[in-house]
Amino acid sequence: MAELPLLSVILGVCLAILYGLGLFSKTSNPRRLPLPPGPKPEFLIGHAKYLLSGSLWLQYAAWRERFGDIIHLKVPGIHLIAxxxxxxxxxxxxxxxxxADRHSFVMVDELMGWEHTTTGHVYGDAWKSHRKLLRPTMSKSAIEKHALSFEKGMRACLLQLLHTPEGFEQHLRLLTGRIIVMFTYGLKIDSSKDQLIVEPETQIARVVDLVLPNQTPLVDIFPFLKYIPSWFPGAAFKRNAKVWKKELADMVAHPFNRVKADMAAGIAVPSLTSKCLEDNPQSxxxxxxxxxxxxxxxxxxxxxxxxxxxxxMATHPEVQKRAQAEIDSVLKAGALPTLADRANLPYIxxxxxxxxxxxxxxxxxxPHRLMEDDYYGGYFLPKGSIIFPNAWAISQDEANYKDPTRFWPERFEDPETAELDSYKxxxxxxxxxCPGMNLxxxxxxxxxxxxxxxxxxxKPRDKDGNEVEPEASYGPGLVSGPEGFRCTIRPRSSDKVRLIKTGAEELPW
Ligand code: HEM
Structure with a gap:
């Protein structure tokens, strides 16, 4: 904000006022139904302060008792519906x-080029053609054809966990990266320093910051700022976006071009990309x-x-024991699980x-974007609204789950009484x-x-060797996982140590 010229800020405030007064609103509402309920808006800024409050899903869930299942907020010019x-x-x-549409964010999508990704694409032919390409290549049966590379990647990860269990977070990151890159491009990753990991991780880290509610770029609040020339004082965001857009384009082009070269040389490992190129060379x-x-x-x-x-697992030893007992009863001595064991492991x-x-x-x-005016449950839902389906509220809803805060896999066990399937x-x-669901x-x-x-x-142990509760916090970002917790990871027996080591060192990862 400090780096923007005063004139832009004044213009922005004027525009916000116009938006706030609804002068730019193009939606009609012939049935004259009300908007869904929500907290009282503030003068000029509407509900903007709530968007700065971090883990919005908790806020929306907490409002449920007062406002119900559909909650409406408005910031200048935009309706938000949870x-x-x-x-x-x-x-x-x-x-x-x-x-099925997406809202196009000015900074990330338009200026930085994320509008070309499957996730960022607005609804239309280009996005449809992404989904058409991904459908056959990401089906369950297509994924199963890559089983061996999953299992190899896993063995490398087990060996790392054995040698440096305290680095489990890095090992898991490398494992997921390896599997995705091998599946997508048929390319091998030696370490987390490989460019095929570093380039996309750089892009993710950059965007993660920009989509945090309290980091919303000013140009997304005042979209007209995108027209200021890059050389203009205070327009550093435009200069940065230009560089970052090029880096994103390079990131998608590098592995793609390697696959094309490998295909031309007849040495490409079968992958999503090679399959798509064989079947749709024009796309x-x-x-x-x-x-x-x-x-x-x-x-x-x-x-x-x-x-x-x-x-x-660290906090629910009884679940861990039951899951291990099921695996032990199915696996032959000296074997590690394979994808084919899935059907015999219902508790897992x-x-x-x-x-x-x-x-x-x-x-x-x-978030999705509503493409046409709609009516539901006696409310008017205006075209252009950004829609937030609150998976958190659904997962904690007592109408769906008995004792929802408890970690209890048994709730899904009996097909007669099973609770709402979370994969839905x-x-x-x-x-x-998500097209990557099967993967x-x-x-x-x-x-x-x-x-x-x-x-x-x-559980982790303190310096005297006593167990302590792991402390994990879940961040406010688009993707939420536990951060900064410790746990102990020990091989179950000397036989398991031998099993992990057998042949693993020679794996080509
Ligand atoms: C635990 C793992 C994952 C979860 C929980 C997850 C969840 C999601 C969710 C909630 C969405 C948004 C869907 C919507 O807009 O309604 C999504 C979209 C997407 N996911 Fe996943 N995902 C996971 C893993 C993956 C993987 C492994 C891939 C591919 C390698 C992937 C690729 C995508 C893509 C490309 C989209 C954008 C789809 C579109 O906009 O058309 N996801 N995912």
């Missing part, structure tokens, strides 16, 4: 195509950007749920669902549902099953 129940979110987002640009979106959308999310797994299946429910990784999903909302909604599920399964087969996860 959906607090499964039924409402399902009725609107799953059953109607009107909600190079769409293939490049949809493949480039995989790491950006899939790495942090998968990592977050895996860290929640470590936290849940329940554990995976409970991980997604207990701490949803994307608590407010990725943890991966998003309708046409925008994520396979990665999480192989990691959870392999780690439980070989290690015990426990």
């Amino acid at each position: 959906l607090n129940s499964y039924k409402v979110a399902h009725d609107l987002l799953d059953l109607s195509h009107k909600y 190079e640009n769409e293939i490049m950007w949809s493949a480039g979106s995989m790491y950006l959308a899939g790495a942090d999310t998968t990592y977050a749920i895996l860290s929640t797994f470590f936290l849940a 299946g329940c554990l995976l669902k409970e991980l997604q429910r207990w701490r949803p990784v994307v608590p407010l999903a990725v 909302y943890a991966f998003g909604w309708g046409r925008r549902i 994520a599920d396979a990665t999480i399964f192989i990691t959870v099953a392999s780690i439980l087969a070989t290690f015990d996860i426990g």
Whole structure:
């Protein structure tokens, strides 16, 4: 703010006033229904102060008793609508195509180029062609064809956990990165310093800051600022955005061009990219950007749920023991789990669902945008509204779950009485549902099953050797996972140590 010229700020405030008075509002409401309820807005800024309050999903969930399942907020020129129940979110987002759009954020999408990614694309032909390319290549059966590379990556991770258990967070990050890059491009990653990891991680770190509510770039509040020339005093954001846009384009082009070169040389390892290029040679640009979106959308999310797994195991030894007993009863002596064991491990299946429910990784999903005026439950929902389906509120709703704060995989066990399946909302909604769901599920399964087969996860110890409760906080970002907690990770027996070491050193990772 300090670096902006005074004139721009004055202009911005004037515009905000006009927006606030609704002079620019183009929505009609022939049925004259009210907007959904919400807290009292403040003069000029509407509900802007709430957007600065961090973990918005907690705020929306807390308002539920007062305002119900649909809550309306407004900041100058924009309606924001939170959906607090499964039924409402399902009725609107799953059953109607009107909600399949994305709001285009000026800084991140327009100026920095994220509008070309699958996640950032507005609804339209280009986005549809991304989804069409991803559908066959990310189906369950397509993922299963890559089972061996998942299992190899996992073995490398087990060995790292054995040698340096205190570095478990880095090991999990490397594992998720390796699996995504191998699956997407058929390229191997040697270490977390590999450019194929460093480049997308740099992009993610940059955007994570810009999408935090209290970091909203000024140009998103006053969009006309995007027209100031880059050389203008105070326009550093435009100069930065130009550099970052080029870096993003390079990040998606580098691995894509390597795959093309490998294909030309006849040495490409089969991957999502090579398959798409073989089947749709005319769609190079769409293939490049949809493949480039995989790491950006899939790495942090998968990592977050895996860290929640470590936290849940450290704090719920009874669940860990039961899961280990199931694995031991199914695996042959001296074997590690494979993707093919999934069907014989129903309790692990329940554990995976409970991980997604207990701490949803994307608590407010990725916001959708309503493309046409709509009416629901006696309310008017204006075109252009940004829609926040509140996965957190759904996961903690006593109408869906008995004792929702408890970590209890058994709630999904009996098909007759099973509670709401968390996979119905943890991966998003309708046409925008996460295309990486099967890949994520396979990665999480192989990691959870392999780690439980070989290690015990426990509470951390203080300097006198006494167990202490792990302290984990969940951040306010778009993707939410436990941060900065410790736990103990010990091999279950000397046989397991031998199993982890057998052959692992020779793996080509
Ligand atoms: C635990 C793991 C994951 C969770 C919980 C998760 C969750 C989500 C959610 C909630 C959305 C937004 C859906 C919506 O707008 O309604 C999404 C979108 C997306 N996810 Fe995932 N995801 C995970 C892993 C992955 C992986 C592994 C990939 C790919 C490698 C991936 C790729 C994508 C893409 C490309 C989108 C954008 C879809 C679009 O806008 O059309 N995700 N994911």
